Amino acid sequence: MNNSVTSGIPRWNLSSIYESFESEDFKNDMKSLDKLKIELNDLLKSNLFSTDFPQWVADFVEKSNRLQSVTGSLYAYVYSAYSVNTTNSQLINQISCIENIFIEIEQINLKFSTAFSQVVNSYPQSLTDIYTRFPQLEEYSYIFEETVALNKHNMKPELEELADQLNLSGAESFSRLQEQIISTLKDPETGKTFNQLRNDAYDKNRAVRKESFNKEIKLLERMSVPLTACLNSIKGTTITLNKRRLWQNAIDKALAQSRISQKTLTALIESIESSIPLWQEYLAIKAELLFPQEKNPKLAFYDLFAPLQDNSTSEKNQTESILSKKWSFEEAKDYIIERFSSFSLELGNFAKNAFDNNWIDAEIREGKVGGAYCMDFPKQKVSRVLSNFTGSFSDITTLAHELGHAYHFYCIKDRDYELAQYPMTLAETASNFAETIVQQSIIASTSGFERISMIELHLQDCCQVLIDILSRFYFERAVFEKRQEGELSSEEFCNLMLDAQKKTYGTLAEYHPYMWALKSHYYSTSLDFYNFPYAFGMLFSAGLYARYKKEGQGFAESYKLLLSETGRLSCEEVCKKAGFDIETKDFWLSGIETLKAEIKELKYYAEKLNK
Numbered sequence: 001m002n003n004s005v006t007s008g009i010p011r012w013n014l015s016s017i018y019e020s021f022e023s024e025d026f027k028n029d030m031k032s033l034d035k036l037k038i039e040l041n042d043l044l045k046s047n048l049f050s051t052d053f054p055q056w057v058a059d060f061v062e063k064s065n066r067l068q069s070v071t072g073s074l075y076a077y078v079y080s081a082y083s084v085n086t087t088n089s090q091l092i093n094q095i096s097c098i099e100n101i102f103i104e105i106e107q108i109n110l111k112f113s114t115a116f117s118q119v120v121n122s123y124p125q126s127l128t129d130i131y132t133r134f135p136q137l138e139e140y141s142y143i144f145e146e147t148v149a150l151n152k153h154n155m156k157p158e159l160e161e162l163a164d165q166l167n168l169s170g171a172e173s174f175s176r177l178q179e180q181i182i183s184t185l186k187d188p189e190t191g192k193t194f195n196q197l198r199n200d201a202y203d204k205n206r207a208v209r210k211e212s213f214n215k216e217i218k219l220l221e222r223m224s225v226p227l228t229a230c231l232n233s234i235k236g237t238t239i240t241l242n243k244r245r246l247w248q249n250a251i252d253k254a255l256a257q258s259r260i261s262q263k264t265l266t267a268l269i270e271s272i273e274s275s276i277p278l279w280q281e282y283l284a285i286k287a288e289l290l291f292p293q294e295k296n297p298k299l300a301f302y303d304l305f306a307p308l309q310d311n312s313t314s315e316k317n318q319t320e321s322i323l324s325k326k327w328s329f330e331e332a333k334d335y336i337i338e339r340f341s342s343f344s345l346e347l348g349n350f351a352k353n354a355f356d357n358n359w360i361d362a363e364i365r366e367g368k369v370g371g372a373y374c375m376d377f378p379k380q381k382v383s384r385v386l387s388n389f390t391g392s393f394s395d396i397t398t399l400a401h402e403l404g405h406a407y408h409f410y411c412i413k414d415r416d417y418e419l420a421q422y423p424m425t426l427a428e429t430a431s432n433f434a435e436t437i438v439q440q441s442i443i444a445s446t447s448g449f450e451r452i453s454m455i456e457l458h459l460q461d462c463c464q465v466l467i468d469i470l471s472r473f474y475f476e477r478a479v480f481e482k483r484q485e486g487e488l489s490s491e492e493f494c495n496l497m498l499d500a501q502k503k504t505y506g507t508l509a510e511y512h513p514y515m516w517a518l519k520s521h522y523y524s525t526s527l528d529f530y531n532f533p534y535a536f537g538m539l540f541s542a543g544l545y546a547r548y549k550k551e552g553q554g555f556a557e558s559y560k561l562l563l564s565e566t567g568r569l570s571c572e573e574v575c576k577k578a579g580f581d582i583e584t585k586d587f588w589l590s591g592i593e594t595l596k597a598e599i600k601e602l603k604y605y606a607e608k609l610n611k
Contacts, residue, residue, distance in 0.1 A: 009329045009389050011084070013358035017380050018077050021094060026077075029070050029379070036067040037104060044111045048119050053126055054133040060112055061137065065417040071105060072417070073379040074098055080375050080384055084361055084368045086183045092176070096168060103164040110160050117151040120144070139419060142569050150256060153245045163241055171237040171525045174230040178523045181226060183369050185219045194219060194518075195370040199390050201305045204324075206290075213302035213512075220514040224490035227517045231479075232487045234523055239484055250480045254529040258536075259423040260571045263583045265532065271588035272470050272535060278592070279467045280506040282459055282599050288606050289456075300510035301501075304464075305394070308456055310449045311609065322442060323453045326391035329362060336400050339438045343548070344556035347434075350410055351403050354385065359406070360399070362389035371520075372398050374405035374431075378420065381413040393457065397435050404434025411563040422566035424527065426574060428537020429544070430563055435461070436545050452605050455598045462595055465538045467504045472531040474500035475516060480528075493517075536571075539591035543580055546594065 018026040040063050046056060075098045082091040119126050131138040154160060185194035192200075192212070197219075200212035220227070238250060247253045255262060283299055289308050291297035307323055327335075333355045341348025354360065359382070361368075372387040383406035389395045408430035412420045439461075443454045478496045482488055488496075494513035501511045516522055521530035544562075548555040566574055575582045582588070 009363045010358055010360055011363055012080070012361035012384050012386075014077060014080060014384070016357070017073065017377055017382070017384075021078075021090075026074070029074055032070055033067065033074075033101060036063055036070075037108065039063050040067065040108050044108065044115065048115050049122075053119055054130045057116070057130050058134045058137060061140065061416070061418070064108070064112070067105060067108075069378040069417040071098065071101055073377040075102070076375045076377045076384075080361075080386070083373075083386060084365070086180050086367050086369060088367075095176075099168055099172065103161065103168070106164055107157065107161050110154055110157055113147050113151045113154060114157070116144070117148045120148055139568055142573070143418060146259075153247060153253075153256075155244050159244070163244075167237065167525060171234045174233045175520075175523045175525050178227060178230045179369055179520060181223050182518055182520070183367060185223065186366070187215045187219065189215075193364070193366055195364060195368075195388055198370065198518075199364075199388070199392075201302055202307065202390075202392050202394060204307050204309060206303065206306065209302040209306060210300070213300075216518075217512075217514055220517045224514070224517065228488070228490040228493060230523060231493065231516065232483070234525055235479055235483045236487070237525070238528060239480065250528045251477070254527070257423060257527060258425045258533055258571065259569075260425055260536070261583060264572060267583055267585045268532065268536060268539070268588050269470070269473065271539075271585050271592060272466050274585075274589070275466065275592045276470075276504060276506070278596065278599065279463050279504075282463060282602070283506065283508075285599070285603050285606050286456065286460075288610070289602075292609065298507060298509040301508055301512040302510070305460065308449075308453050321450045321453060322446070323393045323450070323457065325393075327393065327396060328391070329389055332389070332396045332399060335396060336403065336438065339400070339441050340403075340434070342441055343437050344553070346556070346560075347407060350407055354383070354403060354406060359383060360385045360387065362387045362395075362399070364388045364390065369520075372402050374402045374409075376406075376409040376413075378413070378417050383409050397438055397457075397461070400438045401431045401435045404431035407434065408563050408566070411560050412567055415564065415567060418567075420567045423571065424530070424533040425536040425571050426540075426566040428534050429541050429566070432465075432538045432541035433544055433559075436541060440545070452602065455602055459595065459598055459602065462538065465534050466592070469531045469535045471497075471500040471504040472515075472519070472521070473529065474503060476522065476529055476531065479516075479522075490517075539588050540575065540580070540582070542591040542594055543587065544578060547578070 018029075020026065040060065043056065043060050043063070048056060075095075078091060078094045078098055082088065082095055085091060127141070127144060130144075131141070155163070182194055186192065187194075187197060192215075194216065197212040197216045200208055203209050203212075242250055242253060245253075251265075255265060283304075286308075287297040287299045287303070290299070290303060290306055292311060310321075337348050337351050337355070340351045361384070368388070369386070370388060372385070375384045375386070377383065385399070385402040385406060387395065387398055387402060389399075405427065408422075408427065409420070411430075412422070439454065439458045443451060443458065446454055475497050478500065479488070479493070482492065482496070493516050497516045498511050498513050501508070501515075505511070524530050544559065548559070551558075562574070562578055565577065569577075572582060580587050
């Protein structure tokens with residue numbers, strides 16, 4: 001990467017959140033947790049059948065929100081520091097310390113859930129009494145009902161506490177081990193980190209893409225034994241605990257966590273499945289455009305992110321386009337702010353504030369986790385964004401995506417902590433919407449090859465969010481089925497991955513059997529099926545974007561209000577407010593339908609070149 005691209009790539013500033021682990025503000029917040037935990041535990045000693053139940057609930061909610069807000073910020077601070085320095089033992093110890101506090105909070109919440117459910121189940125009128133005395137708590141109605149429903153899946157308090165404690169030294173440790181393995185892998189020949197090898201998937205030179213892909217596979221194959229142990233442990237733990245908690249299977253728990261119905265998930269998955277031929281057609285068209293000299297060309301897995309080349313002029317005479325140029329971080333910043341501002345000045349100013357105040361860590365370096373994420377700090381009511389910036393246009397859309405997450409939090413940050421905890425399905429809405437703003441505004445302002453390149457990039461992203469996500473869903477579903485019978489070998493994991501990819505991608509020349517080893521989503525101990533929510537978010541945001549194009553600038557305020565509601569309602573209810581019925585295939589298919597015109601335009605361009 002040349003100096004003009006690497007210069008100015010920022011590391012984030014966390015000092016405005018906490019000066020350090022030794023600072024007074026960090027220590028004081030740690031101390032405040034002890035006081036709040038004592039107060040909440042004292043409340044839980046009350047005999048609820050002889051006490052003022054509405055007042056008890058109001059007191060618990062207020063103190064619980066404060067406790068979780070502070071703990072959330074402390075954890076976000078420590079994890080953010082760890083994620084850019086994964087081998088730092090002090091940070092790992094700090095994470096373990098705060099995770100132990102989460103266990104205590106989980107125990108407090110469990111006791112509340114049990115006591116609250118006992119009263120509500122005995123006296124249904126008690127909910128009405130709460131809302132009459134404390135009208136502001138009516139915003140918690142869905143959460144209270146959810147609490148009663150989920151309480152049926154809780155083990156005895158002492159067993160839940162034991163499970164949480166064992167998780168820290170078991171499954172959670174395996175999850176961190178996977179992160180540490182991937183973040184520290186390095187190719188011995190070139191010195192490239194694993195994440196740098198992954199970024200070569202965007203290189204215009206197929207030989208570079210293939211070489212880095214093969215190196216990536218070799219590195220993962222070399223580490224397959226510990227990674228296999230990690231995945232077996234995590235999924236085995238989940239299966240054991242799900243049985244104890246009376247979940248029929250992992251997907252049932254995932255649905256509850258995602259706040260969607262089985263009917264909604266079925267409609268979503270079946271809609272994506274029905275679009276497989278459409279995406280296989282897109283992949284065939286891309287193969288023709290990338291390899292015009294070949295007869296019946298096929299893409300390999302390492303070609304999926306390859307940029308198109310303008311074959312109409314010599315390489316020497318080709319002008320630099322939005323996609324081919326290497327962007328400086330400053331250029332990326334200005335571009336995102338401009339595009340966000342075209343939707344609303346508030347969104348543009350929000351992004352400017354994030355850039356100007358060093359909310360973003362974008363520098364690639366050894367020991368830093370790959371990919372990108374947004375981390376929220378509920379007490380301070382701010383966010384931080386991690387990415388790995390190489391200067392490609394896809395890095396700009398990644399930044400837009402993560403800033404969309406941050407804007408979502410900005411819209412909901414003034415609500416109580418509990419009312420700001422939206423499920424992952426809705427968490428991917430704002431991020432996809434922000435990404436769409438950038439992509440669609442560019443497509444509309446370009447022509448010729450540049451327009452085609454932008455269309456292909458958008459289709460590439462959509463293909464990943466629908467087809468690759470579907471393959472991940474198939475893989476994880478199969479892993480849970482097989483893992484119930486016993487531990488799986490790395491070869492079995494690879495075969496399940498290949499089977500899932502072949503069902504969705506169709507006939508690639510080469511697949512990625514070790515995708516299970518590098519995707520941290522499979523190693524989450526708190527959320528299984530960390531996949532379909534991405535497809536949900538993309539297609540829901542497509543519906544919202546269609547509304548924006550119809551309503552214009554006035555939609556920005558409605559959009560902001562909608563995001564502020566995402567923590568206190570089910571997905572079906574939130575989407576209903578936007579005018580969508582997500583339990584029907586028609587809604588999801590309508591989102592996919594909008595992409596057909598882009599595939600048609602890409603196909604027409606390819607046919608013109610072949611004449």
